[in-house]
Amino acid sequence: MASRSQLPGLDAAEREQARGSPAPTHARLMKAVLSREAFSDPEWLFERKLDGIRCLSIRDGGTPRMLSRNDLDLAARYPEIRDALAEQSRQRFAVDGETVAFDRGQTSFARLAQRGHRRVAVFYYVFDVPWLDGFNVRTLSLRARKRLLRDTLSTGGRLRLSTHRNSAGEAMFDHACRQSWEGVVAKRADGPYRQTRSRDSGCGPCAGRPPRSQRGTWSANRASPGSPPQLVAQVAFTEWTTAGRLRHPRYLGLREDKAAEQVVREA
Numbered sequence: 001m002a003s004r005s006q007l008p009g010l011d012a013a014e015r016e017q018a019r020g021s022p023a024p025t026h027a028r029l030m031k032a033v034l035s036r037e038a039f040s041d042p043e044w045l046f047e048r049k050l051d052g053i054r055c056l057s058i059r060d061g062g063t064p065r066m067l068s069r070n071d072l073d074l075a076a077r078y079p080e081i082r083d084a085l086a087e088q089s090r091q092r093f094a095v096d097g098e099t100v101a102f103d104r105g106q107t108s109f110a111r112l113a114q115r116g117h118r119r120v121a122v123f124y125y126v127f128d129v130p131w132l133d134g135f136n137v138r139t140l141s142l143r144a145r146k147r148l149l150r151d152t153l154s155t156g157g158r159l160r161l162s163t164h165r166n167s168a169g170e171a172m173f174d175h176a177c178r179q180s181w182e183g184v185v186a187k188r189a190d191g192p193y194r195q196t197r198s199r200d201s202g203c204g205p206c207a208g209r210p211p212r213s214q215r216g217t218w219s220a221n222r223a224s225p226g227s228p229p230q231l232v233a234q235v236a237f238t239e240w241t242t243a244g245r246l247r248h249p250r251y252l253g254l255r256e257d258k259a260a261e262q263v264v265r266e267a
Contacts, residue, residue, distance in 0.1 A: 006133040009147035014140055021136035023060040024094050027067040028195035030128070032185055035202035038173035043190065045142060046169045047162055048176065049183040049203060050125055051107040052100035053257050057081075057124070058131075061091045066099075068257030074099065077115070081124045084158040092133050093152050096193075097126035097162070106180055109234055113253025126153060127162035130193045138193035145193065177206035230260040 004015040055074055058065045064085040066074040075082040078099055101112040101120050114120050129149045130138045137145060146164070155161045165172045166189075173184045183205035191200035232255045237246040 004135070007135060007137070007148060008151040010140075010144060014144050017139050018135040018137050019139070020134055021131065022134075023058055023092065024056065024131055027056040027069055027071050029054060029056060029069050029096060030194050030201060031069075031197040032187075032201040032203040033197060033199055035186065035204045038170045038184070038204055039186070040167055040169045040171070042167045043188060044169060045146075045164045045166060045187045045189050046172045047127060047164045047185045047187065048181055049185050049205065050098040050100050050162075051109045051182045052098040052112055052125075053109075053255075054096075055099050055124065056094060056096050056130075057085055057126075058094045059085060059088070059090075059092060070257060070259045070262070072257055074257075078122055078124075081122060081158050084124070085153075088153055090133070090152055093129060094131035095126045095149065095152060096128040096130060097124050099124050107182065110236075110252040113234075123158055123160055125160045125162045126155070127164075128193060138195070140192065141190040142187055142193075143189050173204060173206075181206060232256075232258045232260050232263055 004010075004018055007015055007018055010018075053074070054069050056067045058067065064075065064082050066078065066082060066085075068074055081099065098107075099112070099122055100107040101115070101122050102108065103111040111120060112122065115122065126149065128142075129145050129152050130136070132148055132152060137148060140148075150161070153159055153161070164187075169184065169186055176182075176184050183203060186202045186204065188200040191198070194200060234252040234255050235246065235249050236252055237249045240246065
């Protein structure tokens with residue numbers, strides 16, 4: 001039987017918030033809303049925005065599962081990450097993170113999309129833990145879940161812990177853009193893990209970096225017999241024109257982890 005004492009780093013009140021629960025069977029990830037304004041706030045945390053494939057990794061005493069945002073099983077695609085998770089001493093956890101590949105020091109979906117055609121090293125950056133040792137911990141604050149996360153996995157090699165900065169969001173955003181990062185994700189420090197898109201999490205992309213300044217997805221319906229009915233592609237572009245078209249678009253690769261009906265233009 002699971003015991004709250006197995007949840008390290010929590011105080012008594014936080015442990016009482018944890019509820020016994022079976023391991024997740026679907027991803028149901030928390031998603032950020034698009035934000036154009038950089039800000040600083042002591043009630044928010046700020047993390048690097050990564051350009052990869054979002055993944056909820058679940059281990060319940062056996063071989064870890066790795067689910068994309070639309071529940072596609074990624075374990076066979078990234079066996080080195082699956083094996084690194086299987087080597088962990090903790091047997092029961094669900095961690096949220098991003099599978100990435102690097103191109104000249106930057107995370108690159110285009111590079112990740114080459115996997116299968118050439119040898120591409122991949123890494124898994126974890127930033128949240130919604131379930132641990134038989135307990136649903138989504139209702140805990142983000143700060144509490146971050147403390148749990150540090151004790152959940154032994155990181156290094158293929159597994160990395162996504163670091164964050166407290167309060168100073170504007171300074172981190174400036175640093176991100178100088179380093180040609182994708183941008184910054186702001187998260188409310190006392191917010192729970194909501195299994196939907198939430199304003200407790202905002203994504204601010206770095207602007208003015210063609211052709212990597214923005215990322216978009218494009219879906220296409222194909223009616224011809226024998227063809228896939230829907231495809232989702234990721235495209236880099238500099239901006240939307242006043243006519244609603246993409247300026248300087250560049251194809252990066254297909255995305256199997258997103259369903260076509262989930263692709264919308266964010267305002």
